[in-house]
Amino acid sequence: MTQLAIETSGLRKSFKGHEALSGLDLAVPRGSIFGFLGRNGAGKTTTIRILMGLAKADAGSARIFGMKPADGASGAAIRRRIGFVTEDKELYPYMTVAEIIRFSRPFFPAWRLDLERRYLKVFDLPPNKKIPDLSKGMRSKLMLLLAISRGAELLVLDEPTDGLDPTAIEDVLRELVILSASDGMTIFFSSHQLADVEQIADHITIIDKGRAIVTGNLDDLKQQYQRILVTFADSVDTDILWVDGAERVRREGRTVSILSRNNVEAIVARATSLPGATVARRPVTLKEIFLDHVRTD
Amino acid sequence: MLWMKGWYETRIRLLVVAGATVLICAIASSDSTSANAGVSAQGLDATTLIGASVLAAAMLAGAGIKTQAGGFRPSKGLHGSMYYTLTLPVSRVHLLSVRASIGLIETALIHTLVCGAALIARPALRLTIPPADLLKHNIGAFFCVGAVYFLGVFFATFLDDYYQMMASLFSLLLLIVILNRMPLPASFSRLLLLSQASPLITHTMPWVGITALVALSATLFLFSMWIVKRREY
Amino acid sequence: MIIYVNPASGAPIYLQLMEQVKHAIETGALRPGEQLPSLRKLAEELVINPNTVVRAYRELEHEGLVEIRHGHGAFVSQTAAANRMVSRKAQSIMQSAVERLVEAGLTEDEIRRLLENEFAQLRSRRITVAATGRKI
Numbered sequence: 147m148t149q150l151a152i153e154t155s156g157l158r159k160s161f162k163g164h165e166a167l168s169g170l171d172l173a174v175p176r177g178s179i180f181g182f183l184g185r186n187g188a189g190k191t192t193t194i195r196i197l198m199g200l201a202k203a204d205a206g207s208a209r210i211f212g213m214k215p216a217d218g219a220s221g222a223a224i225r226r227r228i229g230f231v232t233e234d235k236e237l238y239p240y241m242t243v244a245e246i247i248r249f250s251r252p253f254f255p256a257w258r259l260d261l262e263r264r265y266l267k268v269f270d271l272p273p274n275k276k277i278p279d280l281s282k283g284m285r286s287k288l289m290l291l292l293a294i295s296r297g298a299e300l301l302v303l304d305e306p307t308d309g310l311d312p313t314a315i316e317d318v319l320r321e322l323v324i325l326s327a328s329d330g331m332t333i334f335f336s337s338h339q340l341a342d343v344e345q346i347a348d349h350i351t352i353i354d355k356g357r358a359i360v361t362g363n364l365d366d367l368k369q370q371y372q373r374i375l376v377t378f379a380d381s382v383d384t385d386i387l388w389v390d391g392a393e394r395v396r397r398e399g400r401t402v403s404i405l406s407r408n409n410v411e412a413i414v415a416r417a418t419s420l421p422g423a424t425v426a427r428r429p430v431t432l433k434e435i436f437l438d439h440v441r442t443d
Numbered sequence: 444m445l446w447m448k449g450w451y452e453t454r455i456r457l458l459v460v461a462g463a464t465v466l467i468c469a470i471a472s473s474d475s476t477s478a479n480a481g482v483s484a485q486g487l488d489a490t491t492l493i494g495a496s497v498l499a500a501a502m503l504a505g506a507g508i509k510t511q512a513g514g515f516r517p518s519k520g521l522h523g524s525m526y527y528t529l530t531l532p533v534s535r536v537h538l539l540s541v542r543a544s545i546g547l548i549e550t551a552l553i554h555t556l557v558c559g560a561a562l563i564a565r566p567a568l569r570l571t572i573p574p575a576d577l578l579k580h581n582i583g584a585f586f587c588v589g590a591v592y593f594l595g596v597f598f599a600t601f602l603d604d605y606y607q608m609m610a611s612l613f614s615l616l617l618l619i620v621i622l623n624r625m626p627l628p629a630s631f632s633r634l635l636l637l638s639q640a641s642p643l644i645t646h647t648m649p650w651v652g653i654t655a656l657v658a659l660s661a662t663l664f665l666f667s668m669w670i671v672k673r674r675e676y
Numbered sequence: 677m678i679i680y681v682n683p684a685s686g687a688p689i690y691l692q693l694m695e696q697v698k699h700a701i702e703t704g705a706l707r708p709g710e711q712l713p714s715l716r717k718l719a720e721e722l723v724i725n726p727n728t729v730v731r732a733y734r735e736l737e738h739e740g741l742v743e744i745r746h747g748h749g750a751f752v753s754q755t756a757a758a759n760r761m762v763s764r765k766a767q768s769i770m771q772s773a774v775e776r777l778v779e780a781g782l783t784e785d786e787i788r789r790l791l792e793n794e795f796a797q798l799r800s801r802r803i804t805v806a807a808t809g810r811k812i
Contacts, residue, residue, distance in 0.1 A: 179725050198530050201675040218534045226532035236523025240451050249444045253531050320723045327716040327726040345683040348725045365688035411799060418796045426792045429686030
């Protein structure tokens with residue numbers, strides 16, 4: 147039994163000449179809540195499609211529970227253990243909430259009736275309402291109900307809180323956290339809502355231009371990354387501060403801001419040694435880490 | 444549950460096709476052959492009505508794995524709900540098989556409707572042709588229609604609704620034109636259109652023809668499965 | 677005991693949790709032998725990752741403030757009282773220092789920057805400073 151729920155290595159995929167994935171490495175530990183972040187077009191949806199067996203990678207490998215996501219009987223066996231929420235939250239337009247639940251149940255021998263009942267109540271889903279008549283937020287919740295009630299071991303969620311108001315978002319995040327605490331569920335979710343990720347994820351990967359650019363345990367990343375602010379009495383050449391490990395050096399008047407993960411102490415020591423310099427350190431938010439890495443300077 | 448879902452998705456389409464079929468039959472029956480015409484003429488007449496079945500087959504085949512909406516709403520590429528279906532723990536082959544089966548059953552229903560309509564609209568048929576022969580003819584015709592259906596299924600794996608229908612009918616037209624111009628042995632071309640080899644004349648089931656058509660249908664279906672397995676979404 | 681965390685503050689959540697537990701011990705809101713909120717309960721109430729809570733409790737155990745009894749939960753350790761003494765003393769030193777700086781006319785931010793600078797100077801002179809949060 148592998149320790150990784152999802153693992154990809156050197157994943158590559160191109161569409162019509164455009165390279166969507168250019169060597170993606172992912173390692174999602176079992177039982178973790180994993181945030182998958184990236185700008186639009188960075189390759190998140192392509193990755194999810196490959197993981198769900200909807201598309202095939204051109205090169206590299208992808209494994210779920212140690213197995214290849216393929217079609218046929220083996221692929222079906224894997225998909226029985228995965229709950230999936232799609233980006234556009236579309237379901238069959240001629241069914242009601244109750245009908246699509248009834249439709250889905252027979253496919254999953256591990257269906258959890260208790261969870262189905264719980265989420266119908268907690269998410270306040272009207273059983274007899276036709277799906278197209280539901281708001282986008284309600285459809286998100288319905289897809290979550292369908293994904294979780296199947297008794298899955300892994301949830302793959304693409305923008306799970308899309309269309310939800312803040313209280314509903316908190317409800318969803320709470321349910322995910324409860325699942326993680328009680329069932330040891332692995333939750334892999336891609337989201338633009340950095341706040342959501344920052345709140346419940348313990349591991350993250352930031353993907354940009356088809357490749358992982360930041361990966362790690364979220365707490366560790368926040369501890370390792372520091373923003374060092376150096377204010378000079380007089381103008382100074384910032385090149386002095388380009389020490390090994392200084393990642394984003396920005397200058398605004400007589401203040402220089404450095405984002406660093408490795409070698410923070412050396413940079414601070416270097417900065418302090420400069421004449422007329424006052425040094426301050428600030429903790430770094432996930433948003434800062436994200437923006438600083440995906441913005442092109 | 445997949446059967447139920449498939450039924451939900453195709454029932455409107457079936458209704459429309461059934462209605463259209465009745466209309467076609469009604470129009471065709473207005474210029475009926477006189478009761479004194481010979482057997483072959485009657486047979487040809489009955490065969491013409493089969494054309495309605497063929498049309499129906501082409502239309503019903505479009506309710507394939509790509510379309511999610513019932514009726515004749517043109518599907519622009521893929522529907523979002525397709526992702527839900529494809530990520531269910533069922534193989535694509537299974538999905539396609541269920542869909543194809545539903546469509547085939549519906550086609551059979553229409554075909555029965557057409558055959559029944561032929562009998563009603565052409566009372567002469569009942570008089571001049573032994574019923575056993577007529578039955579064999581209709582059964583044989585169904586295999587023809589079936590082949591057209593599977594052609595439609597094949598096209599539906601990579602074409603949208605309207606284009607699939609166009610492609611099916613166009614292919615059929617092309618086939619007829621080619622066969623008419625080619626110097627084929629008499630039995631062969633008729634086999635496909637079930638005119639001269641028809642039980643109406645031979646009084647036996649056209650087993651050779653049926654086998655050929657079944658083989659053709661199976662091949663088309665295998666191709667469809669192959670495409671569906673390889674497609675990316 | 678009421679706990680708040682701010683996920684967006686930049687400080688790792690587990691550190692925030694640790695700080696709050698320590699504060700509760702210092703002020704007496706949590707006494708030695710008392711049980712801390714259960715893993716699931718805390719995660720559910722704060723809507724944070726349960727592994728974060730695990731990490732915070734483990735770190736506190738590492739620092740001798742908390743005992744984890746398998747199957748029963750986390751409890752404030754008896755030695756936490758002794759640690760409380762140390763931090764009380766440190767608190768009074770800090771209090772008088774800050775008071776004097778404020779009297780000298782410094783603002784809060786200036787005092788903070790002074791402190792950062794002082795740490796930086798200490799480090800560059802290779803004098804070890806006992807860290808409050810241990811690195812993993």
